[in-house]
Amino acid sequence: MIDNFAQPSRRLFFLKIMLPMLAAALLLNGIAAALLWWSASESDRVSIDRQHMLVDVVVAEIRSKIAHDQESVTxxxxxxxxxxxxxxxxxxxxxxxxxxxxxxxxxxxxxxxxxxxxxxxxxxxxxxxxxxxxxxxxxxxxxxxxxxxxxxxxxxxxxxxxxxxxxxxxxxxxxxxxxxxxxxxxxxxxxxxxxxxxxxxxxxxxxxxDGEFAAGLERDYLLDDLRFSWDSEVPPGGARAALLKDDGLPLGYLVWTPFRPGSTVLWRVGPVMLGLAIASLIVLVGLLMALRRRSINLSLSEAEVRHLAHHDLLTGLANRAHLAKRFNAALADRRTGDNLTLIYLDLDHFKEVNDTLGHPAGDELLREFADRLRRMTSEADTVARVGGDEFVVLTRSLSSSQAVEDFCATLIQTTRRPFDLEGTQVFVGASVGAARTSHRSDDREELFRRADVALYHSKRSGRSSYTLYDPQLDQAATLRRNLERDLRAALEQPGELEVHYQPLIRANDGTISGFEALLRWHHPIEGTISPAVFIPVAEETGLILRLGAWVLERVCTETSTWPVDTVAVNASMIELHDEHYAARVEKILLAKGMAPQRLELEITESAFCERATVCEKNITHLRGLGVRFALDDFGTGFSSLGRLHDLHAEALKIDRSFVAGFGTDKGDEAIVQAIVDLAQAVGMKTTAEGVETTAQHDLLLAMGCDQLQGFLLSRPLPAREIETLLRAGTIEAALGAPDGGGQWSIMRWRKQEAITETAR
Missing domain, CATH: 3.30.450 (Beta-Lactamase)
Incomplete structure (x- = not known):
């Protein structure tokens, strides 16, 4: 009876409880397994899709990056x-x-x-x-x-x-x-x-x-076995991304073994799911948590990509795109009475840091300078790097022009503090231009333009300074552009530019020993324009190279038959820093048949003091050809009498400011006498500029000055009028003795022309 009862009871338990439970357990496990399999498949698909997208983005980025790299030099x-x-x-x-x-x-x-x-x-x-x-x-x-x-x-x-x-x-x-x-x-x-x-x-x-690019892509983005393939066939389990040309056709394919997080997890938990339903649920929870972590990591990666798209990689500051976005938002949110201030700056002498210490040191300097900018500004301000050594600060916290000037002064002072680069202290400066919105209609481009104009003015003012935009700066910039344009045109058409020659007179006998070539510009509308006006513009724009070559060719052509020792030509520091300058001078001398010993280049003391530079190489090469050098405007600027014996020049020119000071209480006579004595001690000849009275003439002669130059003797003359002086041989013979008023008769000879020109 018990056995018979037990049999139906076990059967009933099996049919009513065991079988349904087993069926439910199997069903639940099947559902869990199906869900897990579906989740793993979706994870694999999402991961592969993201890898596809990443490859497409990287290829697109490298195309734009190559073009951007080119723009840095083109x-x-x-x-x-x-x-x-x-x-x-x-x-x-x-x-x-x-x-x-x-x-x-x-x-x-x-x-x-x-x-x-x-x-x-x-x-x-x-x-x-x-x-x-x-x-x-x-x-x-x-x-x-x-x-x-x-x-x-x-x-x-x-x-x-x-x-x-x-x-x-x-x-x-x-x-x-x-x-x-x-x-x-x-x-x-x-x-x-x-x-x-x-x-x-x-x-x-x-x-x-392929090659290095594919290897870098594999390394940086963890794409296993990444390689390039010309055909579209993909090995089992692999993935590919087509490299599409502009016509929409594929050039080839990037093939790799994709990372499949879902499949990896499923293979690991599968055996456990077959044994224990509870373990499968735990593994499922763990899998979901793992998938969640994977999604979070991918989201963080996307956020990082978005951040890099709007920030400078080197300094972490905003880039141009992010600055433009913040700028537009600031303009749109500006309340009545608010003023936006744009501060545009670049580092002075940054190129020298790269050239002497290397680009890694330059990068470290940029990072440290960016940190200083962050500490000077608030979170509400936008600090951006917009170029190699160019930075921008956009702020609305400076409520007045005085506040802007104070901030700029503090910024310059901060930049002047030394930068410690791998144990070497480096000193640089900053040129700053600032502009404020003046009307609600002011837009981003206009404010940038104003700040750029102010920055340019700061650079022209000697660097390491700041300028707050003023409308008058626009007028100055326009005049400069017009002058540059007209100067370019003058170089292309004959007649406007002309070389005049001022005689260099031997003090002891009054004979002509040489000439100084001086450039004159006769503008068809503005009239005569002083070299003091157009030469700086030529140096800033690089036109000085063409202008100097034009003058030298003209001088060699016009003076080839003149029986004088030397013809002096001014050489700009810009020309001397051009690595092709010496070769260009040599070529002109050979082409025109002028002996190098007859050419005397007048340069400043700073050129002689250059060491291990292109400037020094040019001077050494030209000196080897026989070209002479004269130290121009000695006694001004940073000149040092104590270093006179170190300068390997054949002659020096005493600046006209000392000669004009004769007879005053400034002691200029003693200064000139000291210069003459020191020059004679080191075997250099002296030429005094700006001789305008007989008293100056006689005093310089008594001091032992070798050559004289000035309006007393002759103003600069065009080449066609030089023949008269050369035929006479001396100023006295050509023009007569001094008149009763103490001036040479050349002043009477040319009295109809107002002498307003000054030697360059």
Whole structure:
């Protein structure tokens, strides 16, 4: 009976409890397993999709980065000038070729002239013959043609604060390797160099997408076994991303083994799920928690990418894009009476830090300077790095012009404190320009323009200073631009520029020993413009190189038959710091047939004091040819009588300010006598400038001065009037003895002309 009862009871338990429980357990486990499998599959899909997106973003970023890298050297006045310079091959290689490879990782670099002919080539880690461009010409030519067409038509689509010029790029096959090919025009950064649209020289850059690029992508983004493939076949379990050309067709594919977090987790917890339902639930919870952590990590990665898109990688400050966004928001939120202040600054002598200590030291200086800016500003202010050593502070906390000036003064003082770079103390400065909104209609571009104008004024004022924008600065900038434009035009057409010559008279016998060449500009509208006005503009814009060459050619042509010892020509420090200056002078002397010993270059003392520089190399080379040097304006500026014996010049010129001071209580006679005595002690001749009275003449003669120069003897004359003086041999013979008023008769001879010019 018990057994019979037990049998139905066990059966009933099995049928009513065990079987349903087992079925429920199996169902629950099946549902759990299905859910887990679904979750794992979705996780794998999301991860692979994100990896696809990451690869696409990186490829797109590298295309824009290559173009951005090119703009760092193609939007540059020097580049426009040097690519057209027949002797600029070394400059092009350093700045447009090998440097682009070493600093930005570009594999190819080419420069094309206005006719699309290669003038420079860099490939395989070294400079190549321009004919090497043939390897990429078929791929490059359509891009160049398209770009020239857009530039010539005035197309500006795509140009922004971050993209300065038009460009063209595509994915191409270079020597059997996939590459990004980018073309950028070489244009002026200041707008001062006039170029015909579409005729610009072109810079071509290429970077391979396999090899080092693929390895870096695999390393930086944890993409296992990443490689490039020309065909679309994917190995089992692999993933691929198409590299699409501009025509929408794939060039090839990036193939990798994707990371599958869901599958990894599922394989680990599967055996446990088969044994214990509770363990499966715990594992499921753990899996969900793991998936949650994975999602959080991916979200953090996305946030970091967004942060990097709006911040400078080196300093962590806002970049141009983020600054523009904050600027627009500040303008939109501005309340009545609020004033936005934009402070634009760049570091003085930063290039010297990079050149002497290296770019890592320069980067460290930028980071430390960025930290100082952060400490000076509040969280409500926007501090941005907008260029190599250019920074911007946007604030509304400065309520008055005086507050702005106080902030700028504090900023300059902060910058003057030494920077400790790897145990070396470095001193730099900052030039600052500030502008405030004056009307509610003021926009971002206008405020930037005003701050830039103020910054330029600070640089012209001697650097390490600040300027608060004033409308009068616009007028000064306009006058300067007009003067620069007219000076460029004067160089292109004959008649406006002319060289005058002022005689150098031997003090002991009154004979003519030489001449000083002085440039004169007869503007067709403004009349005569003083060299003191246009020479600084020429030096700032780089026109001094062309202007100096023009003057030297003119002098060599006009004075070739004059029976004098020397003809003196002023040399600017800008010219002396040009590495091609000595070669240019030598070429002109040879072409015009002028003996180097007849040329005397007048330069300042600072040029003689340069050590281990291009300036010193130029002086040494020219001295070796036989060119003479004279120390101009001695006794002014930073001149030191105690260092006179260290200066290897043949002559020195006593500044006119000392001669004009004769007869006053300033002791100028004693100063001039000391200069003459010291010069004689070291074997140098002396020339006194600005001799205007017979009293000055007689006193200088008594002091032992070798040569005299000034209006008393002769004003600067054009070449056609010099023949009279040379035929006479002396000033007295040519023009007569001094008259009763103490002036040479040349003043009567030319009395109809008001003598308003002064020697340069």
């Amino acid at each position: 939007v540059w006045d020097d580049a426009v000038t040097e690519v057209k310079n027949p002797g600029g091959a070394e400059w092009i290689d350093v700045n447009l070729g090998s440097w682009m490879a070493s600093y930005f990782g570009h594999d190819h670099a080419y420069v094309l002239d206005a006719e699309d002919r290669p003038i420079y080539a860099f490939a395989d880690g070294a400079q190549q013959d321009p004919s090497a461009f043939a390897a990429v010409q078929p791929q490059t030519q359509p891009l160049v043609a398209e770009l020239r067409s857009r530039v010539a038509s005035g197309d500006t689509e795509g140009i922004s604060d971050r993209v300065l010029t038009l460009g063209a790029s595509d994915l191409v096959n270079v020597n059997g390797r996939p590459a990004i090919l980018s073309v950028k025009p070489i244009v002026s950064d200041t707008g001062d160099l006039v170029q015909a649209p579409g005729d610009e020289y072109m810079h071509v850059a290429a970077r391979y997408l």
